[in-house]
Amino acid sequence: HTKMAMYQDRIFAFSPTGELIQLPKGSTAIDFAYAVHTDVGDTTVGAKVNGRVVPLRTPIENGDQVQILRSKAQEPQVEWLNFAFTGKARSAIRRFVRQKEREETVALGRKFYDEIVKRIPAELGKEALPGALKRLKLPDQDALMEAIARKLVDDATVMDALMPGSAEKAGVKRREGVQREAISMKGLTPGVAFQLASCCTPVPGDRIIGVRRPDEPVEVHTIDCRKLAENQDADWVDLAWGDGSDGGTAKLSVVVKNEPGALGVMSGILGAHSANIVNLALSHRDTGFHTYDVNIEVDDVQHLMKILAALRAADAVSQAERTPAA
Known part of the structure; x- marks a missing residue:
């Protein structure tokens, strides 16, 4: 039995x-x-x-x-x-998909790396890259390219690892603290703390409103953010961007064709428009197309619209949209 x-x-x-x-x-x-x-x-x-x-x-x-x-x-x-x-089938498929994703990430990182090197004010010697790997405590070139693509290291860190002091000479700043210094708000008392909401990621030029809670910074949302419906009991503050406000992080969803060089086209367009990639993640993959969630630093809404228009004009890009407010 x-x-x-x-x-x-x-x-x-x-x-x-x-x-x-x-x-x-x-x-x-x-x-x-x-x-x-x-x-x-x-x-x-x-x-x-x-x-x-x-x-x-x-x-x-x-x-x-x-x-x-x-x-x-x-x-x-x-x-x-x-x-x-079966476990055998699932593990084999996962193993291949992980390897494929890593290869694509490394290839994208290498393209970003080439752009970073162009900004260094002097030609690099043969020992620059091995020296950078030691300073960054990374095992090999692929690990560096993957770290660059995933934004685990910023441009200034890579530049200084390759050639110490080169980031400052080239005027490249580290990401930390840059955005807040460039943004001011009308409607807030000077010195009052605020933060840009991560759900809708407002950028200068968006219509905005503030949500004030006790003992917390004022949270700045786009006017159409769905999260506002959850804050009916909070104190709402009418806000506008201060004069000269510059810089914000925008979330995009970009669908590219599943063909060689498509990721390079996307990164090339972003680089050509001076849009620094803060985060990049593959959210969906099928036979014909790959969908990426991309967070980029932009100057304002007009800058963002130009980037989206350029992406949509590329043959390798099937669709490019700003991610709707959550």
Whole structure:
């Protein structure tokens, strides 16, 4: 009875050559492919079950004959995780996706690195990069490029690691504290503390309002921020940007084509418009397109609109929008 119960949770299917493949109940065609071999799973484009072409998400039944259709050009897709059932299939897909994401992040970081080097006021020697890795306590170049892309280090830190003192000579400031000094508010008593809300990330030029709570800085929101509905009992303050206010962080959602160089096009446009990337994260990936959440430092709304217009004009970019207020 114990053996019977054990086999009730298993499926026995066959390859076209008669090879028996044992799988847990609930497995799909993609699980069958990875059970045959990891290379088979990685290059799967489709499947035939009992001679009929079926989607990869199709559950496998006892006694099915499964033929896996392959292409050398195929790679594992992140959406396969929605229907992969076995641990072997899921771990193989995750491993590939993580490696692919890291390669893309390193490539993007290298493009940012090249832009940073151009701002250093003297040509770098051969020992500059190895020396920078030691100063930053990073194991290799890829780790540095990844740190740059993920904004774990800012431009000034990288410049000074490559050539000490070069950031100050080039007039490049560190991120900390720069934004607050450049922003002032009309409607607040001088010296009253304020902070820009992270939910809607207002930038100079947005219509804004302040929310005042006891013993807390005044929180500045865009006028259309959905979070304002949760603050009906708070003290609202009518605000406007002070003269000469400059600088803020804007959140974007950018959809690029899944093709070589697309990320480089996006970063090139941002660099050309002097938009410093504060954070970059891949939020969605499918066969044709990748969606990135990008936080960038901009001067004001007009600067932001120019950046969005430039992104939308690029062939590699399918869509570029400011992330709506939460």
